[in-house]
Amino acid sequence: MDEKMHGTARLTARLEPWMEELLGDPALCAELVESHGSPVNIHNFDALGRNVSELRTAAAAHGIDFEIYYARKANKTMGALDRAVREGCGVDVASLNELRQCLDAGVPAGRIIVSAAVKSKALLEVAIDSGVTISLDNEDELRDAMELAGCKAETLKIALRLAIEHPLIPPTRFGLLAPEWLRILSDGAVASRVKVAGIHFHLNGYAANARSVGIHQALAVIGQLRGMGHEPSFVDMGGGIPMSYLDSAQQWDDFWSRLAQLPDGDESLTWKSDRLGAAGSLPGTGVYPYHQRLIRGGWLDEVLGYVPESGTDSIAEELRAAKIQLRCEPGRSLMDGCGLTLTEVAFTKDRSDGVPLVGLHMNRTQCRSTSADFLLDPVLVHAAPPRRKRRFESAFLVGAYCIEEELLLRRRFEFPAGVAAGDLIAFPNTAGYLMHIVESASHQLPLAANVLWDGNAWVADGIDGVKL
Ligand SMILES: *Cc1c(COP(=O)(O)O)cnc(C)c1O
Numbered sequence: 001m002d003e004k005m006h007g008t009a010r011l012t013a014r015l016e017p018w019m020e021e022l023l024g025d026p027a028l029c030a031e032l033v034e035s036h037g038s039p040v041n042i043h044n045f046d047a048l049g050r051n052v053s054e055l056r057t058a059a060a061a062h063g064i065d066f067e068i069y070y071a072r073k074a075n076k077t078m079g080a081l082d083r084a085v086r087e088g089c090g091v092d093v094a095s096l097n098e099l100r101q102c103l104d105a106g107v108p109a110g111r112i113i114v115s116a117a118v119k120s121k122a123l124l125e126v127a128i129d130s131g132v133t134i135s136l137d138n139e140d141e142l143r144d145a146m147e148l149a150g151c152k153a154e155t156l157k158i159a160l161r162l163a164i165e166h167p168l169i170p171p172t173r174f175g176l177l178a179p180e181w182l183r184i185l186s187d188g189a190v191a192s193r194v195k196v197a198g199i200h201f202h203l204n205g206y207a208a209n210a211r212s213v214g215i216h217q218a219l220a221v222i223g224q225l226r227g228m229g230h231e232p233s234f235v236d237m238g239g240g241i242p243m244s245y246l247d248s249a250q251q252w253d254d255f256w257s258r259l260a261q262l263p264d265g266d267e268s269l270t271w272k273s274d275r276l277g278a279a280g281s282l283p284g285t286g287v288y289p290y291h292q293r294l295i296r297g298g299w300l301d302e303v304l305g306y307v308p309e310s311g312t313d314s315i316a317e318e319l320r321a322a323k324i325q326l327r328c329e330p331g332r333s334l335m336d337g338c339g340l341t342l343t344e345v346a347f348t349k350d351r352s353d354g355v356p357l358v359g360l361h362m363n364r365t366q367c368r369s370t371s372a373d374f375l376l377d378p379v380l381v382h383a384a385p386p387r388r389k390r391r392f393e394s395a396f397l398v399g400a401y402c403i404e405e406e407l408l409l410r411r412r413f414e415f416p417a418g419v420a421a422g423d424l425i426a427f428p429n430t431a432g433y434l435m436h437i438v439e440s441a442s443h444q445l446p447l448a449a450n451v452l453w454d455g456n457a458w459v460a461d462g463i464d465g466v467k468l
Pocket of ligand 1 (some may be wrong): 074
């Protein structure tokens with residue numbers, strides 16, 4: 001595809017073949033925006049199978065019992081859920097509606113784990129009644145679950161969310177420390193009624209050895225639980241399995257070193273010379289590491305091959321010796337290659353001081369995660385001859401909310417082939433979080449429609465018909 005748009009410092013997105021094909025067909029792009037509105041979230045889940053097998057292959061090489069639970073909060077579509085289940089994954093759910101939709105879709109209870117950060121009684125009740133494993137965060141949740149289970153407490157399926165304590169790992173709001181759980185479980189009323197099925201943890205960040213440390217500590221707790229009469233069968237290491245959006249390490253490094261040299265107030269790279277949380281020329285902690293070397297399979301291999309400082313066995317050997325299944329809950333890295341967001345240019349104009357702006361029929365909650373910016377170059381599609389002359393200056397992308405800081409992306413872009421109202425812009429690889437995690441219907445603007453490739457045609461995803 002010839003390049004019609006790129007960052008003033010390039011960050012070229014890796015595109016799946018289906019994305020290249022779609023974006024190489026301007027008439028089809030225009031038709032999708034015409035039928036579904038702007039922006040439209042477009043999905044093709046064929047890459048999910050590849051992402052899953054990368055992980056399974058790495059686990060198999062270490063001879064461990066291994067299962068993947070798709071973290072549904074990363075993408076709300078029914079298409080993602082259906083494909084994950086068809087690929088043999090279980091599902092990690094974060095709310096009552098996510099759980100209900102999984103059960104209604106026929107996902108077996110044994111293939112679901114509830115990891116919601118806060119659990120309503122209604123959520124606990126549905127989980128208990130249907131026999132779904134609940135990852136408990138704290139003692140109040142345990143008491144709520146025991147009360148709801150009543151005399152059927154022996155049917156409670158629970159995992160303990162463990163807060164990992166280690167110099168490598170920052171303090172966490174999630175779970176409880178091991179001694180705290182062991183104290184709670186040794187209370188007579190609890191001990192006689194609760195059986196622990198597994199240990200769960202989920203860490204911030206993407207460091208492989210932090211997961212190794214977590215598994216090692218979880219296995220130590222499992223040893224203690226067995227001594228207390230429990231029969232735990234799994235350790236679930238949560239998500240945070242890394243992916244890489246950019247192939248070029250050089251572009252990634254260049255971007256940060258150029259940003260570090262940028263004088264304050266110089267807007268040639270970012271809006272108001274925004275540093276995006278960087279410290280010196282190093283990427284900030286405020287952004288996702290959009291370029292990474294060690295991802296999915298290679299990363300899991302490192303987690304499993306690690307030998308904890310206290311021992312001589314690798315993590316994989318420890319898991320095998322303990323006869324414990326390892327589970328993980330990837331969200332983002334399963335959605336890698338599965339979606340893009342297509343939007344229409346509404347206008348071109350100048351800011352009051354002359355800086356060029358490109359306005360989009362889209363707001364910034366529709367391509368956003370908790371990261372300070374989405375650091376990938378969008379792709380420009382010339383769908384039809386423009387009504388007004390195309391403009392060629394480098395510009396910022398602004399959106400539909402009535403806020404001065406309403407930027408779709410904080411970086412500045414060049415348009416060597418020109419841009420005008422009616423052109424289309426695609427944000428690549430947005431299926432993991434970028435489309436859904438913070439989308440809002442503020443200003444009474446409707447949420448973006450979700451479309452998927454069903455093997456024959458582009459069709460509406462079922463989730464947009466669901467009323468919450
Ligand atoms: C968010 C979350 C995940 C998924 O994390 P990714 O970074 O998308 O892999 C998995 N488990 C839990 C408990 C989570 O909160």
